[in-house]
Amino acid sequence: xxxxxxxxxxxxxxxxxxxxxxxxxxxxxxxxxxxxxxxxxxxxxxxxxxxxxxxxxxxxxxxxxxxxxxxxxxxxxxxxxxxxxxxxxxxxxxxxxxxxxxxxxxxxxxxxxxxxxxxxxxxxxxxxxxxxxxxxxxxxxxxxxxxxxxxxxxxxxxxxxxxxxxxxxxx
Numbered sequence: 828x829x830x831x832x833x834x835x836x837x838x839x840x841x842x843x844x845x846x847x848x849x850x851x852x853x854x855x856x857x858x859x860x861x862x863x864x865x866x867x868x869x870x871x872x873x874x875x876x877x878x879x880x881x882x883x884x885x886x887x888x889x890x891x892x893x894x895x896x897x898x899x900x901x902x903x904x905x906x907x908x909x910x911x912x913x914x915x916x917x918x919x920x921x922x923x924x925x926x927x928x929x930x931x932x933x934x935x936x937x938x939x940x941x942x943x944x945x946x947x948x949x950x951x952x953x954x955x956x957x958x959x960x961x962x963x964x965x966x967x968x969x970x971x972x973x974x975x976x977x978x979x980x981x982x983x984x985x986x987x988x989x990x991x992x993x994x995x996x997x998x
Contacts, residue, residue, distance in 0.1 A: 832891035834963050836956055839865045839887055840913055840926055846879040856924055858885070858913035858948045863955040871922045883922070885915075888929040892960065897968040899932045900960055908951055909960070912936025915946040931960050 839862035847853045859882065870886030890911070892900065903909050912935070914927035924945065930936050931952065940947040952960070 830893070832893050833967065834892040834959070836890040836892070836959050837865055837887055838862055838890060838911075838929055838953075838956060839868075840885045840929065841874065842883050842885045842915065842924070844881045844883065856915065857946060858915065858950055861911050861913065861929060861950050861953055861956070863953045870926075885922075885924075885926045888913075888926050890929050890931055890956065890960075892931070892963045894967045896932050896935075897964050898971075899934050901964045901968050903931055903933050903952075904957070904961055904964060909957055910936075910949040911952050911956070912939060913948050913950055914939045917945045931956070 840858055841860040841862065843857055843859045845855050845857075847855055865887040866884065868884050870884065872884045874882040874884055876882075909931075910933070912930050912933070914929075914936075915924040916927045917923060918925045928939070930939070936947065936949065
């Protein structure tokens with residue numbers, strides 16, 4: 828049983844289809860933009876087309892924010908350009924991909940990349956989303972004091988060399 832997120836931010840995602848640059852791929856798909864909010868447009872609506880590139884509105888996704896991950900969101904906000912991770916999974920038919928999710932948690936985004944999502948891209952966080960994530964971190968992040976652990980005292984006798992035991996159990 829997992830806890831529900833404390834905050835959800837709904838965003839729209841734009842993906843781009845372009846001509847493949849190699850003989851192994853005819854077409855390349857990748858997320859290129861995260862929109863603040865959701866436009867009144869059906870998923871997979873063509874937005875633009877020029878020079879072999881076509882942009883589509885892929886649909887809406889929820890960025891879920893959890894108190895336990897506030898430290899990860901904070902680390903993301905501390906970099907020069909905070910990012911969102913967008914994942915697409917292959918689907919049968921047309922369109923060939925479906926929007927799997929969007930996250931502001933760098934650890935979750937990296938996990939998505941290693942879990943086998945077909946496409947995981949980072950995209951600059953829009954200013955309005957950045958403000959909402961920053962407000963969430965401000966409310967929920969708790970600094971954890973550094974505590975140096977003390978090692979157990981070493982027993983020198985336990986580390987000492989001993990002669991091998993004989994068959995009768997004596998040294």
